[in-house]
Amino acid sequence: MTWLTWRQFRPQAVTSVVALAVFAILLAATGPHLAGMYASSGVASCHGGGCQPLAGNFLTTVSGGYTVVFMLGMAGVLLAPALIGVFWGAPLLSREFETGTYRMAWTQSITRARWMASKLALPGLAAIAVTEGLSLMYGWWAAPIGQAARLASGSNFPLGMSPFSLLAFDAHGVVPIGYAAFGFTLGVTAGVLIRRAVPAMAVTLLIFAAVQFVVPLAIRPNLFPPEHASQPLTANFSGVQSQGPGRRFALALDYLDSQPGAWIYSSRAVNAAGQPVSIMPAACAHPPNGDSMPCMASHGFAVAVTYQPTSRYWPIQWTETGIYLGLAVILAGFCYWRLGRRLP
Amino acid sequence: MTSVIETQELGKRYRRLWALADCTLSIPAGHVVGLVGPNGAGKTTLLNLAVGLLAPTTGTIQVLGGPPPAKPAQLARVGFLAQDAPVYAGLTVAEHLKLGARLNPGWDAEFARRRTDWLGLDPGQKAGKLSGGQRAQLALTLAIGKRPDLLILDEPVASLDPLARREFLEDLMEAIAEGELSVVLSSHLMADLERVCDYLVVLVGSRVRVAGPVDELLATHHLLTGPRRDPATLPAGQEVISASHTDRQSTLLVRTSDPILDPAWTVSGVGLEDMVLAYMRQAAGGGRRRDQLEVHR
Amino acid sequence: MIEFHLDGRSGVAPYMQLIHQVRQALRLGLLREGDQLPKVKDVAAGLAINPNTVLKAYRELEYEGLAAARPGVGTFVTGTLGGGESLAAHGPLRRELQRWLAKARRAGLDDESIEALFASTFRSAAETGEEIA
Numbered sequence: 172m173t174w175l176t177w178r179q180f181r182p183q184a185v186t187s188v189v190a191l192a193v194f195a196i197l198l199a200a201t202g203p204h205l206a207g208m209y210a211s212s213g214v215a216s217c218h219g220g221g222c223q224p225l226a227g228n229f230l231t232t233v234s235g236g237y238t239v240v241f242m243l244g245m246a247g248v249l250l251a252p253a254l255i256g257v258f259w260g261a262p263l264l265s266r267e268f269e270t271g272t273y274r275m276a277w278t279q280s281i282t283r284a285r286w287m288a289s290k291l292a293l294p295g296l297a298a299i300a301v302t303e304g305l306s307l308m309y310g311w312w313a314a315p316i317g318q319a320a321r322l323a324s325g326s327n328f329p330l331g332m333s334p335f336s337l338l339a340f341d342a343h344g345v346v347p348i349g350y351a352a353f354g355f356t357l358g359v360t361a362g363v364l365i366r367r368a369v370p371a372m373a374v375t376l377l378i379f380a381a382v383q384f385v386v387p388l389a390i391r392p393n394l395f396p397p398e399h400a401s402q403p404l405t406a407n408f409s410g411v412q413s414q415g416p417g418r419r420f421a422l423a424l425d426y427l428d429s430q431p432g433a434w435i436y437s438s439r440a441v442n443a444a445g446q447p448v449s450i451m452p453a454a455c456a457h458p459p460n461g462d463s464m465p466c467m468a469s470h471g472f473a474v475a476v477t478y479q480p481t482s483r484y485w486p487i488q489w490t491e492t493g494i495y496l497g498l499a500v501i502l503a504g505f506c507y508w509r510l511g512r513r514l515p
Numbered sequence: 516m517t518s519v520i521e522t523q524e525l526g527k528r529y530r531r532l533w534a535l536a537d538c539t540l541s542i543p544a545g546h547v548v549g550l551v552g553p554n555g556a557g558k559t560t561l562l563n564l565a566v567g568l569l570a571p572t573t574g575t576i577q578v579l580g581g582p583p584p585a586k587p588a589q590l591a592r593v594g595f596l597a598q599d600a601p602v603y604a605g606l607t608v609a610e611h612l613k614l615g616a617r618l619n620p621g622w623d624a625e626f627a628r629r630r631t632d633w634l635g636l637d638p639g640q641k642a643g644k645l646s647g648g649q650r651a652q653l654a655l656t657l658a659i660g661k662r663p664d665l666l667i668l669d670e671p672v673a674s675l676d677p678l679a680r681r682e683f684l685e686d687l688m689e690a691i692a693e694g695e696l697s698v699v700l701s702s703h704l705m706a707d708l709e710r711v712c713d714y715l716v717v718l719v720g721s722r723v724r725v726a727g728p729v730d731e732l733l734a735t736h737h738l739l740t741g742p743r744r745d746p747a748t749l750p751a752g753q754e755v756i757s758a759s760h761t762d763r764q765s766t767l768l769v770r771t772s773d774p775i776l777d778p779a780w781t782v783s784g785v786g787l788e789d790m791v792l793a794y795m796r797q798a799a800g801g802g803r804r805r806d807q808l809e810v811h812r
Numbered sequence: 813m814i815e816f817h818l819d820g821r822s823g824v825a826p827y828m829q830l831i832h833q834v835r836q837a838l839r840l841g842l843l844r845e846g847d848q849l850p851k852v853k854d855v856a857a858g859l860a861i862n863p864n865t866v867l868k869a870y871r872e873l874e875y876e877g878l879a880a881a882r883p884g885v886g887t888f889v890t891g892t893l894g895g896g897e898s899l900a901a902h903g904p905l906r907r908e909l910q911r912w913l914a915k916a917r918r919a920g921l922d923d924e925s926i927e928a929l930f931a932s933t934f935r936s937a938a939e940t941g942e943e944i945a
Binding site: 692693 | 818820823825852853857858860862863864865
Binding site for chain 1: 597599602603604613614619621
C-alpha cells in the first residue's frame with residue numbers, strides 16, 4: 172500500500188521538489204549578499220532602545236530587489252498550506268470516488284482503515300515537511316530583514332513590522348506545521364464529503380482562507396492575556412497624533428521603546444490618574460514650537476498601551492500550532508468514521 | 516452444498532427509494548450465477564452489499580458463510596469487478612499487477628502475468644489508454660489474480676462491443692474451467708447470460724421474482740396456448756406469470772412443478788429470455804400491449 | 813478432432829446440441845472409435861459456455877456408451893451408433909426416400925408442405941412409441 176500511495180502521490184511530489192528547488196536557488200543567490208549588507212550596517216550590535224533609526228536605514232538600503240524577494244518568499248510560505256490543501260488534499264479521496272476506483276481499492280485484501288491511513292500518512296507528512304522547510308529556508312534568508320524590521324517596527328519605516336504582525340507571524344516559527352496539517356486534512360475532508368475533485372478544491376480554498384482570516388483577528392489575540400504599560404510623552408512623539416475641533420485629540424502608538432517588536436493591541440492617551448483623556452488642557456493647546464507633548468507630559472499625561480510582550484512570541488506560536496494540529500486530527504478522525512459507514 | 520451468498524429479507528433504501536427490498540436468496544456454490552433484470556432493478560445494489568461496499572438498511576446477508584468481507588482474510592476470498600471496470604488511468608498495466616501483488620497476500624503473480632501476456636496487454640501501456648474491452652480484461656485479471664473463492668462481476672460486458680463481449684466471456688469460462696470458482700455476474704441482457712449461467716436470479720423492480728438452477732427453471736416454466744380463458748380459472752399449483760389474449764385465444768406463461776393435464780392447452784417450452792421478459796412485464800403491470808387487440812364483448 | 817458450434821436461437825439446450833453434433837459426426841465418419849473429444853476447457857472457452865454444460869454432454873454420451881472419460885487425459889470415443897453403419901451404408905433406404913419425394917412432388921406438394929407432412933408424421937410416430945435411433 173505504501174508503494175501505491177507513493178505512486179499516486181508521485182506527480183505532486185515531483186512538482187513540490189521542483190518548486191522547493193527553485194525557491195532554494197532564488198534564496199541562495201541573494202542570501203549571502205543580504206547577510207553581508209546586514210553585517211556592515213551595524214544593526215546587529217545595536218541593543219536597547221534607540222535602534223530604530225539604524226534599523227530603518229538598513230531597511231531603506233535593501234528596498235528594491237530584496238523587498239521583492241522578501242515579499243515573494245513570504246507569499247510562498249503563506250500560500251503553501253493553501254496549495255497543499257487544494258492540490259494534495261482535495262483530490263486525494265475525491266478522485267477515487269469520482270472515477271470509481273475506490274470500488275477496486277476497497278475490494279483488495281486490505282481494510283479500509285489501512286487504506287486510509289496509508290493514503291493520509293505519506294502526503295500529510297510531506298505537506299508538513301515541505302511547508303516547514305519552506306518556512307525555515309525563508310526564515311534563514313530573511314533573518315537580517317526580520318531583525319531590523321523588529322527593531323524598526325511601526326509605521327515609520329518600510330518593512331518595519333513586529334514579528335507578531337499578521338503576515339510575518341504566519342510565515343515563521345512552527346505555525347506553518349499546523350497550517351499545513353490543517354490545510355491538508357481540510358482538503359481531504361472536503362473530498363470525502365463532496366466526492367468530486369474540483370468542487371472540493373474550491374471549497375477547501377474558501378474555508379481555508381476564511382479560517383486564516385478569522386484566527387489572527389479573533390483567536391490569536393485572546394490566547395494569552397495582554398500586558399499593560401504606560402509610556403511617558405516626550406518631544407518627537409513617535410506615535411500618531413490627531414487633533415479635532417475644540418481641543419479634542421487622540422494618541423496612538425505602534426512601537427514601544429522598551430519592547431521593540433511587541434504586539435500592540437491598543438493605545439490611548441491617559442491622564443496622571445490613568446483615566447482616558449480626549450481633551451487637551453488649555454495650556455497645551457498652542458505650544459510655542461508646535462509640539463504639545465512636553466506640555467502634556469508636565470500635566471502627567473501618558474500613553475497607556477495594551478500589548479503582548481515579545482516573550483510571548485513562542486508560547487503563542489506553539490499554542491496556535493497545537494490548535495491547528497488538533498483540528499487536523501479531528502478532521503482526519505471524521506474522515507475515518509465517515510468512510511467506515513460504507514456509503515456508496 | 517454450501518451457499519456463497521445467503522440473504523434474509525435484505526433491503527437497501529436511499530432516502531425514500533428502496534433500491535432493493537425483501538430479498539431472500541440462497542445462492543449455491545460451484546455455479547455460474549446470473550443476476551438478470553432491467554436497469555435500476557437493484558442488481559448493482561445487491562452486488563455492492565455482497566462485497567461490503569454498502570451496508571443493508573434491513574435484513575441480513577452472509578457471504579461465504581460470514582459477514583460481507585471487511586477483514587483481510589475475508590476480502591482475499593472475494594474478487595470484485597465493479598461496473599464500468601474502473602482502473603487507475605495514470606497507472607500502467609504492469610503497475611496494476613504490482614498493485615494486485617502488494618495489496619493481496621494471495622496474489623498469483625505468475626498467473627496474472629501469463630494472462631496479460633496471453634490477452635496481448637502491453638505492460639507499459641497506461642490503463643487510461645486501453646480500449647473498453649482491454650480495461651475490462653485488466654480489471655478481471657485484478658479480480659481473479661488473487662485466486663478468490665467467489666468472483667462477483669457487475670455488468671462486466673455492458674459497455675463492450677460484441678467481439679469484446681464474446682472474448683470476455685470465453686476468457687471467463689476458461690478461468691472457471693481451470694479452478695474451483697463460484698461466479699455471480701449481473702447483466703441486463705439475457706443473451707450474455709444464457710450461454711454461461713447454470714443458475715439464475717431474476718431481479719425486477721427491486722425484488723427477486725424467481726431464482727433457481729437454469730434446468731429447473733426451464734422445466735417448470737411453460738407456454739400455454741389455447742382457447743380464450745380467464746387466468747384465474749387455472750388450478751392452484753399453476754402460477755400465471757404473464758397472460759395475453761385475443762378474442763379467441765389466450766397465451767399464458769405459467770410456472771408450475773406439476774404436469775399440465777388440461778387437454779385444451781398446447782404446452783411448449785419457453786426460452787430463458789422470454790421467461791425473464793414475462794417477469795419484467797409482470798412487474799410492470801402485465802400484458803399491456805396486447806390489450807389493444809382485445810375485442811370487448 | 814471435431815469442432816463444436818452453438819445455435820443460440822434454436823431453442824435446443826446447449827448440452828443437447830453438443831450431443832447431437834457428436835452423434836452426427838459419428839454418423840458421417842468424422843469421429844471414429846478412439847478419437848479424443850475436445851477438452852472441456854477448450855470447448856467452454858471456445859463457445860463461451862459454462863464448463864458444466866460440456867461436462868453434462870460428455871457424461872450423457874458416456875451413459876449412452878458412446879464415450880468414456882480417462883481421468884487426467886480426456887474423453888474418448890468408445891462406441892458407434894446403431895450397428896456401426898454410417899449413412900453411406902443405407903443405400904436402399906435413401907433410394908426409397910427419393911422415390912417417395914418424387915411421388916410427393918407429382919401429387920403437387922411444395923417444399924414446405926413436404927417438410928410439414930414429414931415433421932408431423934415423424935412426431936406422431938415418435939409419440940406412439942416407435943423406436944427412432
